[in-house]
Amino acid sequence: MTQTSAHPNHDLARELRESQLTGGLKHFIGGEWVDSQSGETFQSHTPTDNSALVTVASGDAADIDRAARAAHDAFQTWREVSGAERRNILHKIADLIEKRSQEIAVLESVDTGQAIRFMKSAAARGAENFRFYADRAPGAQDGESLPAPGFLNYSIRQPIGPVGVITPWNTPFMLSTWKIAPALAAGCTVVHKPAEWSPVTATLLAEIMDEAGLPKGVHNLVHGFGESAGKALTEHPLIKAVAFVGETVTGSHIMRQGADTLKRVHFELGGKNPVVVFDDADLDKALDAVVFMIYSLNGERCTSSSRVLIQEGIYDEFTARIAERARNIRVGDPLDPDTEVGPLVHPRHFQKVMGYFDKAREEGATIAAGGERVGGEGNYVSPTLFTGARNDMRISQEEIFGPVLTAIPFTDEADALVLANDVKYGLAGYLWTNDLTRAHRFAHGLEAGMIWVNSENVRHLPTPFGGVKNSGIGRDGGDYSFEFYMETKNIAISLGTHKTARLGVGQAPVVQKEVAEG
Known part of the structure; x- marks a missing residue:
């Protein structure tokens, strides 16, 4: 383990903790920073030594209700704001993210344990996400022209309404921007519930969006736990x-909880x-x-390549x-x-990961490193x-x-494909190969939503x-x-040339009444 050394990042972290975290983290609802209506709070810790980092307002159903109503009210006007104006505001948000990128990166590292070398790029990616969607805002409602005999059909897209965004603890700032x-x-308007293990930079993002001129109630932030704030x-x-x-x-819990109100859901979940x-x-x-x-x-x-399947002839050397x-x-x-791997986010997660070392030994695998x-x-x-794993x-x-x-060995392409697909994720x-036809063939057979050939994960935002x-x-x-945040509506305009079937234009038939006997 590398020793902690004096570095400007530590001075900045100390300043930020004193200036921004001393007073605790509040909710941001309807354009105002507020405590939980219950007055409840919880403590967030830094994973470097698990010492207390910040006191956080703990939201519940009452706070979510207030935020949802604020989002509902703001939606009535935000939906009518032009795409060009939304573009301007989102670009201002991106500008402010870039301006505060070092602050974001340092607090993200302190809060999550992620190495600062990666959090710098995560802050930059957050700004890139806002710029990317800013430039698409003017065309977000565009649809298609779908002419048919006697009609002009055209489709438009309209925002679905207030949406809930629930983000994880691993790279919380970047993933929040990816959704919001x-x-x-x-x-749409937003109620954001960040992970309770990494709440800090959600507050920075709310501050930035407010400073950029996002109207009150368009974005709302409620801290809290999944079983209370998240469920509500x-x-x-x-x-x-x-x-x-x-x-x-x-x-799966969220899907069940949203069933009664027929909520649309978008899930990015686990992977192996x-x-x-x-x-x-x-x-x-x-x-x-x-x-x-x-x-x-x-x-x-989520996208880590946590299973490496290696052809058996090179298995020993490559491992x-x-x-x-x-x-x-x-x-x-x-x-x-200089750090490449920092501490895991929380003691509970640390114990979970540590528990797999004994599982590996029990199952007969070898711990070749670590x-x-x-x-x-x-x-x-x-x-x-x-x-030596199976x-x-x-x-x-x-x-x-x-x-x-x-690390798992395989014999040939068919064996590799069976192994690759034999998980629930x-x-x-x-895929690494210089055989072009095999690359295409294997990619088509692989049961995954995203596949990179001869590359690590390199995101292209339109894909x-x-x-x-x-x-x-x-x-x-x-x-x-x-497609998720908007509804598609079709509008059909008649050109006056089609004929509508006519009902009720003839003489009504006489209905014979039966006379009861006896």
Whole structure:
């Protein structure tokens, strides 16, 4: 574990904690910063040593109701704001995110344990998300011309209404912008419930949007726990749709909770994503991608390639190279620019990840690297590699969501495809081969919503993002987001040339009445 060293990031973190976190975090409802109506709070901690970080207002059904009503009232006017004006406001939000990017990155690292080297790019990506959807706001309502004999049909899109956005704790700022930006561009209003384990930067985002001139009530922020604030949000009748990023079991709860009000749902859920390495691949590049996609962001990412399937002829050599790289990864203070892996977000999650080391041994796998706690305090875990694994092991089937990689050998393409698809998840997949026809063939057969060939996860914002099977419902990205946040309406205009069938123009038939006898 790298030692904490004096760095400007620590000075900035200290200043930010004193200036922004001392007074605690409040809800932002109807354009006002407010406490919970119950007065309840909870404590958030920093994962570096699990010391208290900030006191947070704990919302419940009453606070959600107030926020939903504010969003409902604001929707009546926000829906009528022109796309050009929404574009201007969203660009101002992006400008302010860029202006405060260092502040966002530092507080995100302190709050989540993510290495500052990755949180700098996450803040920049947040600004990019707002710019991307700002430029699409003027055309968000555009539809299609669908002429037919005797009619002009055309479709338009209209915002669905107030929406609930529930975001996770792993890269909370970026993922919040990924959901909120398209909702605002579409003309929806938002009630945002961030994860209770990482509440800090949601407050910064609310401040930024307010400063940029977003009208009061268009964005509302309610902190709290899933079983109270989250449940109330998914059940509230004024909330027309819920966008959720997080764990699969929670997604199923949200679907049940929203059923009575027929809520539209969009889920980005768990993954056990395969990276398949054939023996004809560029193994140096493949190694870089495999190591990056599991050990960056502390392994706490939905799209991490947490199963590496390696052709058996290169299995021993390739796993040895992964193990060597894993042992050399710098684990330590997330504010240190040299750190590559920081602490896991919460003691509960830390214990969950640590528990898989014993499971691996019990199932007969080998811990080729890592498999232990790092340091005496905080939630630090060594980058870990399991070898000698089978696909039916729990370490191969369950989402660990940490810096933990399971390596499984395969014989040929058919074997690799069976192994890759033999999980309940289907978010992403990665394939390394120099055989072009095999690349296309394998990608078509792989049960995943997103597939990268000879690359790590490189996002292109117009493309669809989402999974199949237990990894989610719906797609983000480009106009795919508008399909969720907007309703499509068809309007048919008659050209006066069609004939309508005529009823009731003849003489009504005489109905014979029967006379009862006796």
